[in-house]
Amino acid sequence: MSRRQLFLRLLVKAAWVRKDRALTALIAVAVVATIATAAITVYSDLDNKLSREFRSFGANVVVSKPAGALTRDELARMDSTLAAKHLIAPVAYAIATGPNGGRVVLGGTDIKAFRELNSSWSVRDAGHAGSQVLLGSRTADSFARHGEAFTVSYNARQTTLQPEIVFASGADDDSRIYLDLKQFTELTGIEPSTALVRVEGRPQEIEAAINALRSSLPGFEVRPIRQITQTQTAVVDKTRAVVLAASTVIVTLILLCMMVTFTSSVLERRKDFAVMKALGASNKTVNLLFAAEAALLALAGAAAGFVVGSGIAFWIGKANFDAAILPQAGLLLPVLLGSAILALLASTAPLRILQRIQPAGILRGE
Amino acid sequence: MFFRLLFESFRRQKRRKSVAFLAIALGMSIATAMIAVAAGIGDKISQELRSTGANLVITPIEDTLDVNLGGVDLKPASEGAYIAESDLPKLKGIFWGHNIVGFAPFLGEQKTFTKNGKNFQAELIGTYFDQTVRYGKETVTTGVRSVNRWWQVEGDWPQDYEDWPNHAQAAGERRCDADVPRELPCRLEFSLRSSDAAPGVLAGRGLAASAGLHIGDLVTVADRQLRISGILNSGGGEDQAIVAPLHIVQQLLRRPNAVRRVIVSALTKPEDAFGRRDPSKMTPAQRDRWYCSPYANSIAFQISEALPNVRVEQVRQVEQNQGKVLSRVSGLMLLLTLAALLASVLAVSAAMAATILERRQEVGLMKSLGASNISVASLFLTEAGLLALAGGVTGFFAGAALARTIGSNIFGSSIEVHPVVLALILFAALTITFAGSAGAVRKAMQFDPAVVLRGDA
Numbered sequence: 156m157s158r159r160q161l162f163l164r165l166l167v168k169a170a171w172v173r174k175d176r177a178l179t180a181l182i183a184v185a186v187v188a189t190i191a192t193a194a195i196t197v198y199s200d201l202d203n204k205l206s207r208e209f210r211s212f213g214a215n216v217v218v219s220k221p222a223g224a225l226t227r228d229e230l231a232r233m234d235s236t237l238a239a240k241h242l243i244a245p246v247a248y249a250i251a252t253g254p255n256g257g258r259v260v261l262g263g264t265d266i267k268a269f270r271e272l273n274s275s276w277s278v279r280d281a282g283h284a285g286s287q288v289l290l291g292s293r294t295a296d297s298f299a300r301h302g303e304a305f306t307v308s309y310n311a312r313q314t315t316l317q318p319e320i321v322f323a324s325g326a327d328d329d330s331r332i333y334l335d336l337k338q339f340t341e342l343t344g345i346e347p348s349t350a351l352v353r354v355e356g357r358p359q360e361i362e363a364a365i366n367a368l369r370s371s372l373p374g375f376e377v378r379p380i381r382q383i384t385q386t387q388t389a390v391v392d393k394t395r396a397v398v399l400a401a402s403t404v405i406v407t408l409i410l411l412c413m414m415v416t417f418t419s420s421v422l423e424r425r426k427d428f429a430v431m432k433a434l435g436a437s438n439k440t441v442n443l444l445f446a447a448e449a450a451l452l453a454l455a456g457a458a459a460g461f462v463v464g465s466g467i468a469f470w471i472g473k474a475n476f477d478a479a480i481l482p483q484a485g486l487l488l489p490v491l492l493g494s495a496i497l498a499l500l501a502s503t504a505p506l507r508i509l510q511r512i513q514p515a516g517i518l519r520g521e
Numbered sequence: 522m523f524f525r526l527l528f529e530s531f532r533r534q535k536r537r538k539s540v541a542f543l544a545i546a547l548g549m550s551i552a553t554a555m556i557a558v559a560a561g562i563g564d565k566i567s568q569e570l571r572s573t574g575a576n577l578v579i580t581p582i583e584d585t586l587d588v589n590l591g592g593v594d595l596k597p598a599s600e601g602a603y604i605a606e607s608d609l610p611k612l613k614g615i616f617w618g619h620n621i622v623g624f625a626p627f628l629g630e631q632k633t634f635t636k637n638g639k640n641f642q643a644e645l646i647g648t649y650f651d652q653t654v655r656y657g658k659e660t661v662t663t664g665v666r667s668v669n670r671w672w673q674v675e676g677d678w679p680q681d682y683e684d685w686p687n688h689a690q691a692a693g694e695r696r697c698d699a700d701v702p703r704e705l706p707c708r709l710e711f712s713l714r715s716s717d718a719a720p721g722v723l724a725g726r727g728l729a730a731s732a733g734l735h736i737g738d739l740v741t742v743a744d745r746q747l748r749i750s751g752i753l754n755s756g757g758g759e760d761q762a763i764v765a766p767l768h769i770v771q772q773l774l775r776r777p778n779a780v781r782r783v784i785v786s787a788l789t790k791p792e793d794a795f796g797r798r799d800p801s802k803m804t805p806a807q808r809d810r811w812y813c814s815p816y817a818n819s820i821a822f823q824i825s826e827a828l829p830n831v832r833v834e835q836v837r838q839v840e841q842n843q844g845k846v847l848s849r850v851s852g853l854m855l856l857l858t859l860a861a862l863l864a865s866v867l868a869v870s871a872a873m874a875a876t877i878l879e880r881r882q883e884v885g886l887m888k889s890l891g892a893s894n895i896s897v898a899s900l901f902l903t904e905a906g907l908l909a910l911a912g913g914v915t916g917f918f919a920g921a922a923l924a925r926t927i928g929s930n931i932f933g934s935s936i937e938v939h940p941v942v943l944a945l946i947l948f949a950a951l952t953i954t955f956a957g958s959a960g961a962v963r964k965a966m967q968f969d970p971a972v973v974l975r976g977d978a
Contacts, residue, residue: 175964179875182867190864197857208846212573213838248590258588275841293586325578325834330587381756382671386573393569394562394850396931398857401558404923405861408547412868415547416875419540423879467860475852 183413188460194402196468204476209387214351224346236371240355244268247347251309260331263339276322283317289333290318358388417501429517453498544872545912548865553920559854561936572670575784576840603779610656615823620788623668626780635741644762647770652681676736676751679721682768721750725760791844870957877961884965885973905958913950
């Protein structure tokens with residue numbers, strides 16, 4: 156049997172004969188790798204996933220033209236400037252007279268985009284499907300309790316509105332009526348000079364989109380709706396910080412736990428160590444043997460941990476955000492290397508203590 | 522004999538015992554810290570979400586619609602109904618009064634202002650900035666500074682004026698204009714302190730730019746001078762308005778005690794299926810449960826009970842979405858906690874199994890000296906139990922300290938651990954160490970003592 160064969164045989168047999176010992180070490184490494192992989196994967200995609208939740212807050216940027224109406228061309232330019240997923244709803248307002256002679260605010264907008272922006276509204280059907288007239292709940296209370304058609308007038312012109320839906324928002328919109336922009340302009344002659352924009356993405360992406368809009372539409376006022384953008388930044392940042400802190404704590408502690416287990420299992424094998432030394436093995440060979448064993452176990456454990464950890468991250472994404480958090484292939488190498496290095500550290504540190512002791516002493520049971 | 526074995530085992534195998542102890546303590550501190558963080562994060566993130574603005578709005582019940590464009594109230598002050606300002610402290614007296622973290626009343630009208638002989642039109646808005654409000658023995662400060670936290674002011678925030686109706690006393694001249702609605706008290710004009718000859722107000726950023734207003738400028742409205750103490754950047758309609766202390770505006774508009782709208786920031790429970798049900802169709806027991814849960818709807822209902830003739834609505838954009846974000850963040854922490862607990866269970870079990878597996882010679886020796894399986898197992902499990910208790914207590918305090926550090930570093934307020942978690946952690950520590958040891962002890966006992974003692978196994 157050559158030296159190399161003997162070495163390999165010792166390596167495999169050590170794990171094979173004491174399967175339970177190898178298994179506990181393997182589990183310890185796998186747990187660390189699992190939790191580290193899961194935490195890092197979740198953390199790296201967290202701002203993306205959390206930012207998605209802020210979509211439903213509606214518009215986060217308002218673009219207004221200082222004088223005159225927004226042209227089709229300018230709206231198209233806004234559309235092409237925004238790289239991220241976005242939604243643009245031009246809006247115009249006028250004060251009209253309702254059927255009871257009272258004043259009411261009329262809004263003209265792109266109804267489809269506007270409804271998407273205000274997805275949190277509670278909506279009930281008013282019976283005139285497809286008419287694209289949205290009636291605020293307070294307006295409905297005073298003009299059309301049961302969703303019946305009614306007339307509004309602006310200056311000398313009049314039009315009959317057939318409400319499609321009645322909505323409750325809890326905001327000023329409840330006292331308004333929204334029409335399709337075309338119908339609104341026909342009645343009032345007013346063209347929109349303001350557009351509500353929702354830019355999706357992470358806080359820094361929204362910031363970049365605002366800057367892009369500013370430079371592509373010189374002279375326009377582009378302002379973020381700060382209560383939404385600021386809150387998004389604060390919530391995303393703080394949640395990320397908590398996840399990071401918690402993950403660091405977990406990974407460090409689990410790591411310590413693993414190293415303690417590893418070290419102690421090496422120390423328990425001082426007899427093996429002494430026998431080998433007594434049979435004439437050099438310090439170097441013994442070190443190499445123990446290190447190789449630790450590295451092999453660590454690599455196997457880390458590979459298993461990476462798979463399980465990616466699975467956990469995927470599941471957390473599915474379960475909590477309804478969107479999977481995909482495994483990060485780039486993480487595999489650092490996890491494998493990190494686990495191997497730490498296992499080497501944990502298993503070779505006690506060897507140095509053992510080397511100071513005479514093999515004979517250990518064999519005698521001292 | 523049993524106790525002696527137990528004691529000696531701890532005395533002689535200090536290294537082995539400390540490994541097991543360390544593993545348990547580390548695992549349990551992870552569990553404690555994660556449970557505390559997961560339990561506390563809801564409140565903390567909820568506080569952050571407060572800055573999306575008030576989630577309830579109170580308006581008077583009236584026939585006329587609001588005529589409000591770009592945040593500017595175009596309805597004349599003489600039209601429509603009001604809420605009595607003196608009723609507002611009752612907000613703190615409702616069942617969920619402690620969940621009302623702030624409120625701010627508003628009263629506004631278009632006015633003509635004069636600066637250096639030049640006139641400009643703008644809305645004059647009155648509100649609380651940081652007003653002290655008394656309810657019974659309780660004193661709270663509230664206003665836009667805490668409710669609309671995104672408002673940025675360059676310069677100084679204006680001073681609020683004294684409470685209604687205390688500030689009325691020092692005055693001499695009595696005024697009661699014909700157009701003061703009957704339901705409002707005709708009250709005494711209060712005289713301003715000499716230092717406040719011109720009350721401080723905020724000028725909206727847009728208005729300041731278009732009308733050329735600067736910090737320190739004096740503007741005149743309805744024969745009263747106001748001093749611009751700061752420039753307001755709100756990102757909303759207030760950027761085109763003059764925002765002044767409510768009591769000044771009430772006086773200028775001759776609407777004592779009147780407010781048009783109150784925004785309320787309340788801590789609410791995200792709406793679930795039960796919270797969305799119509800309370801008028803519930804059984805009395807369900808209705809009690811609904812009333813005693815801090816849903817936005819039940820708080821709104823309680824406010825409308827406390828204040829006469831008002832309509833209270835949830836600002837759906839804020840309320841619905843806050844709940845959604847909050848549940849996502851808490852859900853995430855819950856899942857991470859589960860993963861961490863699972864990991865610490867595995868790590869602790871592996872460590873326990875490792876230390877016991879190495880002691881099969883001891884088992885072999887005890888068994889060859891005539892010990893029964895039961896007495897061997899009970900010795901090992903008692904050891905494990907003692908270690909679990911010690912490790913659990915240490916881990917609990919270490920974990921609590923970690924949670925506190927995370928809380929104060931990230932949120933500026935510490936996360937406290939509920940004492941009941943200690944019981945939970947000790948129970949978990951015992952269960953985990955027993956589970957980890959039991960398998961290993963059983964395995965160690967399966968071997969033939971003779972083989973083990975020879976060292977062949």
